[in-house]
Amino acid sequence: MPDSADLPGLTEHLAAAMPVAPGKLDLGAEATGLVIVDEVNGFATVGAGNLAPPSPNAQVSTMVAETDRLARGFSERGWKILAFLDTHEPGKPEPPYPPHCEAGTGEEELVPELAWLENDPHTTLVRKDCINGFVGAIRPDGSNAVVDWVNAAGLQRVLVVGICTDICVMDFVLTLLSARNHDLMPSLKDIxxxxxxxxxxxxxxxxxxxxxxxxxxxxxxDPTHHMGLYFMASRGAEIVDRVTLPV
Structure with missing residues (x-):
């Protein structure tokens, strides 16, 4: 297979063959919670670890800025926020990835722009030790922090942001869709x-x-970002490229 640089228009070809067709989401008409997936130093702060960007990256910077915009809007309105923080026991591997986000390294903490969420009264922090946040939210007694969070607030919609689109975000969204369809969260209609x-x-x-x-x-x-969005859409998630908050 040739280098991706030798495949001009790869993302455009994928988008033509596997369209996503994102829409606009106007918030305020229904109870909505914001889920932030793994926007921690180890994944989103330049040079912070084995899986952090080695240099500034426009897609990552936009993600953090848009997440901060939405999170501040949610908090100002008293709306619920849940933030996953990838956190691993030192020395315990997570194949196929190199060591990352180990507890005590600082990689497992929110990026500086979102650190304010640690003291936000409307935010629930959930540390997870695996790719899939829904699985990582399972407590020793079998209960699930995500299910309890949705049900306690009677959320009708969950809006998801985070990293990586085609890995942790996708795994969480696909599992949340199945959990919704299994009636674990009766109020939840849209993801x-x-x-x-x-x-x-x-x-x-x-x-x-x-x-x-x-x-x-x-x-x-770009191609893997699109593929993640496509697979989430194909399984029933709503993909949006514009999100507005009520005035």
Whole structure:
């Protein structure tokens, strides 16, 4: 397979063959909660760890800025927010990924722009030790922090942002859709994913080869971002590229 740089228009070809067709979401008509997936230093702060961006990345920066905008709007209105923080026991591997977001390193903490959420009365923080936040929210007694959060507030919609679009965000959204369909959260009707509030990492083939990684590690940012959105949409999530808050 040639390097992604030799495949001009790959994302455009994918979008034509597998369209997403995002819409606009005007908030305020129904009880909505905001879920923020893993916007921690280890994934979104430049140079902060093995899985952090090595240099400034426009998609990641936009994600953080849009998440902050929405989170502040939700908090000002007293709306519910749940933030996942990827947090791993030091020395315990999570194949196929190198060590990341280990407790005590600082990688597992929210990016500086979102650190205010730690003291926000409307925000629930959930530390998770696996890709899928819904699974990571299962408590030792079998109860689930996400299910309890939705049910306690009677949420009708959940709006999801975070990183990575095609990994942690997608796994959470797909599982939440199944949990909704299984009637674990009777009030929940819609699960929306905000395109500009999500991001994924960029590891093109040229970088893979220069690092001596297997070619299967290739992960070009724009195509994989689109693929994540497509699979969530194909399973019933609402994809939106504009989100407005009530005046």
């Amino acid at each position: 929306s994913v905000y395109t500009k509030g999500c991001a994924t990492y960029d590891l093109p083939m040229a970088a893979v080869e220069s690092l001596g990684l297997p070619r299967t590690a290739a992960h070009p940012q």
